[in-house]
Amino acid sequence: SQQGEEDPQALSIQEGENATMNCSYKTSINNLQWYRQNSGRGLVHLILIRSNEREKHSGRLRVTLDTSKKSSSLLITASRAADTASYFCAPMDSNYQLIWGAGTKLIIKP
Amino acid sequence: EPEVTQTPSHQVTQMGQEVILRCVPISNHLYFYWYRQILGQKVEFLVSFYNNEISEKSEIFDDQFSVERPDGSNFTLKIRSTKLEDSAMYFCASSDIGLLGGYEQYFGPGTRLTVT
Numbered sequence: 097s098q099q100g101e102e103d104p105q106a107l108s109i110q111e112g113e114n115a116t117m118n119c120s121y122k123t124s125i126n127n128l129q130w131y132r133q134n135s136g137r138g139l140v141h142l143i144l145i146r147s148n149e150r151e152k153h154s155g156r157l158r159v160t161l162d163t164s165k166k167s168s169s170l171l172i173t174a175s176r177a178a179d180t181a182s183y184f185c186a187p188m189d190s191n192y193q194l195i196w197g198a199g200t201k202l203i204i205k206p
Numbered sequence: 207e208p209e210v211t212q213t214p215s216h217q218v219t220q221m222g223q224e225v226i227l228r229c230v231p232i233s234n235h236l237y238f239y240w241y242r243q244i245l246g247q248k249v250e251f252l253v254s255f256y257n258n259e260i261s262e263k264s265e266i267f268d269d270q271f272s273v274e275r276p277d278g279s280n281f282t283l284k285i286r287s288t289k290l291e292d293s294a295m296y297f298c299a300s301s302d303i304g305l306l307g308g309y310e311q312y313f314g315p316g317t318r319l320t321v322t
Contacts, residue, residue: 129310138315139249139297184249192237192309193262196249 101197102185108203115172117200119185120165126192128161128168131184133199139184142170175204208232210314212298218320219288227283227317229298238281239299239311240273242266249297255281288321295319 103118119128130142145152145161145168152159158171168187172179182201186194211230219225231238240252253263255273272284281300285292295318299311 126309131313136295136318139299139313141310141312144310186249188309191262193251193254194311196241196251198248 102183102200104200105198106201106203108205109175111175111177111204111206113175115175115179115202115204117170117183117185117202119168119170119187119197121168121185121187121195122166123187123189123195125163125187126190127188128159129186129188129194130157130159130168130170131186133182133184135181142183172202175202177204177206180204210298210300210312212296212314212317214317215315216318216320218322221290221321222287225285225288225319227285227296227298227319229281229283229300229314230279231281231298231300232302232312233279235300235302235312237261237301237309237311238273238275239301240283241297241299241313242294243297243316244294252283285319288319290321293319293321 101120109115125147127144127146129144131139132142133139143154143159145159156173161168180203182199184199186196188194213228238255241249243249251264253267254261270286274282295316297316298314301309301311
């Protein structure tokens, strides 16, 4: 399978703590994108990291990419209740196709 | 901020009926996609569309499915004879090359299709 694999499948933390989600993939990639999905809702694009980048920041989000290990991580700092959602990494392969995993379900406890 | 819109938000249909799901991509985007997500499962790619033709399609996208860009703004997904297993959330997405060739895809809110 070429799909991205997120780890862990579920994560529950206290509000204010940092949340780290990991992703592994198998194919060579053009870039890697992270998306958020609130329950029963649409997919929201969070951040894109190119294959020649190692780290990228956007607000409270920090994404890393290690192409040698075919892995990426998403760090959400100072988590809030509103961050409760499922998070998907979607590597984009050389054909510009997004490859989806099952996601990490993040629960932020108040 | 421009966004992808989809109608209807929820469609209930009987097995064997035809449905058309509609999407209005972001106006200057050139690449269009349909995905589906069965409840509780991962997102599945259906089809991509560029320059008025299908550029890629998955195994799911069989002869029961078709896509069309009937005018300069709409992008539709038709399912000719729906089956129970077609019940899912269907997402439309659009992209452009982007500033650095990233092809970021922007998703609509989805249409929940329920086949009874």
